[in-house]
Amino acid sequence: MSQSILYWEARARALARCLEADPSIALMGETSTPFNPEDGLLERYPDRFLPYPPISEFGMLGMSVGAAAAGLRPCVFVGTSTFMYYGWSPVVNEAPHIRYLSGGEVSAPVVVNIQSGARRAGGAQHEHTPHAMLQNVAGLTIYTPATPQSIYDVYRTALTGDDPAVIVDHVLLGETSGPLDERRPVPVQPLEVLREGADGIVIATSLMSLRATEAAERLHTAGGPSLSVVNVARITPSPWRELAALVDGHDFAVFVDESRGPGSPASYLLARVAEAVPQARLRLVCTADAPSPFSTALLDEIVPTVERIEQSLRAAAG
Amino acid sequence: MNVPDDRFQLLRLLLSARRFDEAVLRLGPEIDGHHHVSHGLEASAAAVGLVRREGDLIATNFRNHAHLICAGHDPSVMLAEILGRHVPPQLGRSGSMHLAAPRAGVLYTSAMVAGGIPQSIGYALALKRTESGGIAFCLFGDGAVQEGVAHESFNLASLWGLPVVFLCENNGTMDGSHANAYQASPSMSALAEAHAISSSVVSGRDPRETVAAVREAADQVREQSRPRFLDVQSGAWVGNQTFYPTDVTGPTDLRRAAAPTGSDWDDRDDPILAEARSLLADDVPMDALLEVDAEVRRRIEQATTEALELAEAPGSLAEIAGAGVWSGS
Numbered sequence: 001m002s003q004s005i006l007y008w009e010a011r012a013r014a015l016a017r018c019l020e021a022d023p024s025i026a027l028m029g030e031t032s033t034p035f036n037p038e039d040g041l042l043e044r045y046p047d048r049f050l051p052y053p054p055i056s057e058f059g060m061l062g063m064s065v066g067a068a069a070a071g072l073r074p075c076v077f078v079g080t081s082t083f084m085y086y087g088w089s090p091v092v093n094e095a096p097h098i099r100y101l102s103g104g105e106v107s108a109p110v111v112v113n114i115q116s117g118a119r120r121a122g123g124a125q126h127e128h129t130p131h132a133m134l135q136n137v138a139g140l141t142i143y144t145p146a147t148p149q150s151i152y153d154v155y156r157t158a159l160t161g162d163d164p165a166v167i168v169d170h171v172l173l174g175e176t177s178g179p180l181d182e183r184r185p186v187p188v189q190p191l192e193v194l195r196e197g198a199d200g201i202v203i204a205t206s207l208m209s210l211r212a213t214e215a216a217e218r219l220h221t222a223g224g225p226s227l228s229v230v231n232v233a234r235i236t237p238s239p240w241r242e243l244a245a246l247v248d249g250h251d252f253a254v255f256v257d258e259s260r261g262p263g264s265p266a267s268y269l270l271a272r273v274a275e276a277v278p279q280a281r282l283r284l285v286c287t288a289d290a291p292s293p294f295s296t297a298l299l300d301e302i303v304p305t306v307e308r309i310e311q312s313l314r315a316a317a318g
Numbered sequence: 319m320n321v322p323d324d325r326f327q328l329l330r331l332l333l334s335a336r337r338f339d340e341a342v343l344r345l346g347p348e349i350d351g352h353h354h355v356s357h358g359l360e361a362s363a364a365a366v367g368l369v370r371r372e373g374d375l376i377a378t379n380f381r382n383h384a385h386l387i388c389a390g391h392d393p394s395v396m397l398a399e400i401l402g403r404h405v406p407p408q409l410g411r412s413g414s415m416h417l418a419a420p421r422a423g424v425l426y427t428s429a430m431v432a433g434g435i436p437q438s439i440g441y442a443l444a445l446k447r448t449e450s451g452g453i454a455f456c457l458f459g460d461g462a463v464q465e466g467v468a469h470e471s472f473n474l475a476s477l478w479g480l481p482v483v484f485l486c487e488n489n490g491t492m493d494g495s496h497a498n499a500y501q502a503s504p505s506m507s508a509l510a511e512a513h514a515i516s517s518s519v520v521s522g523r524d525p526r527e528t529v530a531a532v533r534e535a536a537d538q539v540r541e542q543s544r545p546r547f548l549d550v551q552s553g554a555w556v557g558n559q560t561f562y563p564t565d566v567t568g569p570t571d572l573r574r575a576a577a578p579t580g581s582d583w584d585d586r587d588d589p590i591l592a593e594a595r596s597l598l599a600d601d602v603p604m605d606a607l608l609e610v611d612a613e614v615r616r617r618i619e620q621a622t623t624e625a626l627e628l629a630e631a632p633g634s635l636a637e638i639a640g641a642g643v644w645s646g647s
Contacts, residue, residue: 024448026443026447050478053474054470054473054474054477056470056473056474058436058466058467058470059436059439059467059470059471059473059474060436060470060474061436062433062435062436062437062439062440062467062471063436063437063439063440063443063471063474064440065436065437065440066377066436066437066438066439066440066441066443066444067440067441067443067444068440069425069426069437069440069441070375070425070440070441070443070444070445071444071448072440072443072444072447072448074440089430089433089467090433090436090437093430093433094428094430094433094437097416098425098426099642099643099644099645100411100642100643101408101411101412101416101418101426102407102408102412102418102420102425102426103406103407103408103409103411103642104407104642105407105418105420106418106420106425106426107645108426138643139643139644141644161645162645163644163645237643237644237647
């Protein structure tokens with residue numbers, strides 16, 4: 001049984017469910033819940049929050065790693081993704097090693113939420129996609145959900161799992177909507193099929209999956225091929241084997257990610273699929289190698305817009 | 319087996335740390351990679367070992383051997399790990415700088431300078447929120463205070479009333495106007511007090527003074543749920559001034575406590591000899607001290623033998639290297 005719900009409402013609903021189920025969860029961060037203090041969680045669960053901390057990302061994230069190792073389940077809202085660069089060390093060089101170095105005796109399952117991607121007119125310092133850098137860290141789980149269903153399942157997975165995780169929330173997803181089935185089992189499936197088609201397949205992350213779906217619809221409506229679209233809701237540990245199995249049988253695959261191409265999840269998945277499915281034609285759509293310009297007209301020249309994705313799909317279809 | 323004499327509790331801990339690190343120095347050529355010994359800093363390690371209670375947590379640093387020994391970790395398992403043997407639980411994946419002993423209150427060692435400081439306030443937060451009664455001990459060198467995150471953590475701990483003893487193992491060089499060669503502030507305590515954390519200066523050269531200060535600080539932290547800062551000042555052991563530690567002062571000899579030798583290390587800086595002098599002043603005969611030492615040395619020698627005999631984990635090297643990175647992997 002499904003109902004349509006906004007993305008941010010699904011996120012708040014997942015948080016409430018997790019808070020009810022596990023008294024060790026503590027929410028910390030720059031706002032009570034990302035961008036939606038009106039969701040009521042702060043009023044309903046005041047003793048579960050450490051809201052409005054000092055502007056000390058390194059200290060806060062380091063503290064949350066220690067708290068997680070000591071048995072709390074901290075969920076830290078960093079806000080704009082680039083703020084996490086101040087607190088990079090605990091996220092990339094402390095939490096992910098603790099399970100490995102202790103031989104599994106201790107783990108630090110801290111959950112970090114970042115608001116990522118081009119918000120439009122945010123400019124060079126507020127529109128990064130740090131998941132491209134984070135995916136290089138062994139032991140860290142990176143989620144890139146695209147729909148209310150996937151953000152709901154991702155939160156439930158991360159807050160019941162045993163690994164440190166970064167939930168990459170695209171800043172433009174909050175007001176999108178979709179169906180939500182609250183009885184879906186966790187863990188979340190890393191590959192979420194958003195559209196089915198026999199001719200080719202588009203593999204994308206986060207907001208790019210919605211743009212890819214729109215591009216595929218346009219192409220099909222215009223008499224073009226019918227394409228599958230898959231959102232990679234978890235980029236690490238990498239689901240590339242499952243993905244290669246999905247690509248096998250399609251003539252071509254297009255990989256879309258909002259990161260700059262060097263080291264993006266799309267680049268890595270493309271390389272793995274190229275090895276595993278050598279007969280498929282593959283194409284890559286990423287943001288051009290430039291900082292995000294303030295002007296939205298300029299921004300649209302570098303990010304994967306629906307139009308640019310559609311062009312790539314046409315080229316791939318031949 | 320004789321019941322250990324309480325008078326020797328402190329000396330025994332200090333010697334355990336020292337004799338362990340001397341074994342590490344002897345094994346030096348067989349150890350791959352960097353490691354650090356705690357010569358001269360044993361008083362703070364022993365103090366935390368004596369004062370900590372079950373359920374307290376300790377955040378250590380890359381110079382962690384003495385902290386772990388004094389907290390009660392098994393020296394044979396530690397040595398096996400330092401030698402890179404694939405012995406559970408750490409499997410040779412940790413080495414010296416990431417040693418952990420959860421049952422002794424050390425969940426993990428962050429070897430990054432100041433890495434343990436924010437984690438210690440996380441320990442304190444978890445202990446406070448679960449109303450466990452436990453507190454955190456955070457041990458770091460004076461160099462760590464130069465990292466910005468130290469100050470973020472002091473502020474957070476003070477602002478939110480987190481139960482943690484910040485224990486600065488300060489072997490920096492003071493010149494009277496600076497806290498050390500790198501710190502413009504006149505004292506370490508001034509830096510803590512800037513964050514409204516009360517601080518004391520303690521001589522780490524005097525183990526009894528250090529134990530008393532750590533006990534008092536821990537009691538206050540437990541009672542008031544506020545952080546405390548201790549600037550534990552010690553001498554810099556000259557053997558650490560090389561890339562790899564070198565035993566330039568030679569094996570510790572308690573007989574040097576009997577009369578001044580003319581060496582600053584013996585007469586002023588070595589906390590082990592200082593405690594030996596205190597015991598001699600309490601009219602304990604030198605032979606009794608040497609007996610305690612012999613017992614500690616036997617234990618460490620036995621641990622050295624055992625470290626080479628402990629069974630390594632089954633499975634291929636690839637499995638040991640790659641397993642358990644993520645849960646279920």
